[in-house]
Amino acid sequence: MNETQFSVEFLRTAASLMRLTDDQQDEVLEGRAHDLRPWWKEMGSSALFALASPEVRDAIRMLGDISAPRLGSPILIVNLVHEVHPILRGHVELIETVPLRLAAQRSKLVARFIDIIDDRNKLDRDNHHVGWHYHYCKPNGKRSDTMLSFDTNQPDRYDSKTGAIKNVPLFWERHKGTFPAKPNIWGADKRKSVFNAAFPDLLKHQWQEFRRPKDEASPVWPRSAILSPKPRSRE
Numbered sequence: 001m002n003e004t005q006f007s008v009e010f011l012r013t014a015a016s017l018m019r020l021t022d023d024q025q026d027e028v029l030e031g032r033a034h035d036l037r038p039w040w041k042e043m044g045s046s047a048l049f050a051l052a053s054p055e056v057r058d059a060i061r062m063l064g065d066i067s068a069p070r071l072g073s074p075i076l077i078v079n080l081v082h083e084v085h086p087i088l089r090g091h092v093e094l095i096e097t098v099p100l101r102l103a104a105q106r107s108k109l110v111a112r113f114i115d116i117i118d119d120r121n122k123l124d125r126d127n128h129h130v131g132w133h134y135h136y137c138k139p140n141g142k143r144s145d146t147m148l149s150f151d152t153n154q155p156d157r158y159d160s161k162t163g164a165i166k167n168v169p170l171f172w173e174r175h176k177g178t179f180p181a182k183p184n185i186w187g188a189d190k191r192k193s194v195f196n197a198a199f200p201d202l203l204k205h206q207w208q209e210f211r212r213p214k215d216e217a218s219p220v221w222p223r224s225a226i227l228s229p230k231p232r233s234r235e
Helices: 003-017 022-043 054-067 104-117 188-203
Strands: 048-051 076-087 090-100 133-137 143-150 157-159 163-165 170-174 218-221
Touching: 003 022, 003 048, 003 054, 003 104, 022 104, 054 076, 054 090, 076 188, 090 188, 143 188, 170 188, 188 218
Parallel strands: 048 076
Antiparallel strands: 076 090, 090 133, 133 143, 143 170, 157 163, 170 218
16 A cells, blocks of 8 residues: 555545544544554555645545534644655655545544554644645655645745846755755755745745745755745734
8 A cells, every 4th residue: 555545545544534424433543543553554654645645635535524614723634745856866746735624523633543543653643734835855755854845925036137036045954854855065056946846836826825934944056045024814
C-alpha cells in the first residue's frame, strides 16, 4: 500500500465509522485502526499525502458529506501532490493542503481513530500550513524536513527601464520529514534551480492561495530577501 492508497483507505474508513451507533463505535474503531497501523508504520510518514486524483477527492467529499455541518478548526490536513518539479539533485512537490473540518462530536471520533493508528504520535496535525507550498525531496522521492513557500505579500520592486517588477521571494523552514535536508548550505545554483522550478506555479494559482512562510523562515532565493510583515487580521 502506497501513501495515496493509505490516505484513501483512511478517509473512507473514517467516514464509515460515522455511520455506526454509539454502541458499535468502540469495538469497530479499534479494530479498523489496528488494521491500518502496520501500513502507517511502514510508510514512516508524518502526515497524510496523496496524489491529487478523483479517487482522493471522492474520499474527502465522502467524509465531508457525512460530517456536515463542518465546524471548528481542522482535525487533520490532507496534502495533495499536484506536480513534481525536477531541480538540481532532487525535486520539489507542489502541495495543496485540504483541511478536514468536522462537527465537534465527529471530530472527537476521528481524533480517537488517529490516536490508535498513530501510537508514536508522529502525525502532523498542524493547522497553520494551509495553502499552496512545496516539500523538498531526494531524487528517489524521499520527503525531507524542509518546506518551501513564496512570500506573496512583498511590495513591487522598481526598475528604471521596465518599471514595477513583481517581487515574490521563496523561503524555507523546518517541518516534519523523513530526513534532514541542508538548505542553509545550498549554493547559488541549487537555490536558483529550486526557485525557477517553483516560480511558474505563481502564474497558475491565485497568490492569496499560497501559504505564507513562518516568521522564522529563511530565504532560498533571492538570498538577500527579507520576509514581509505579517498581514494584520481583519476585524
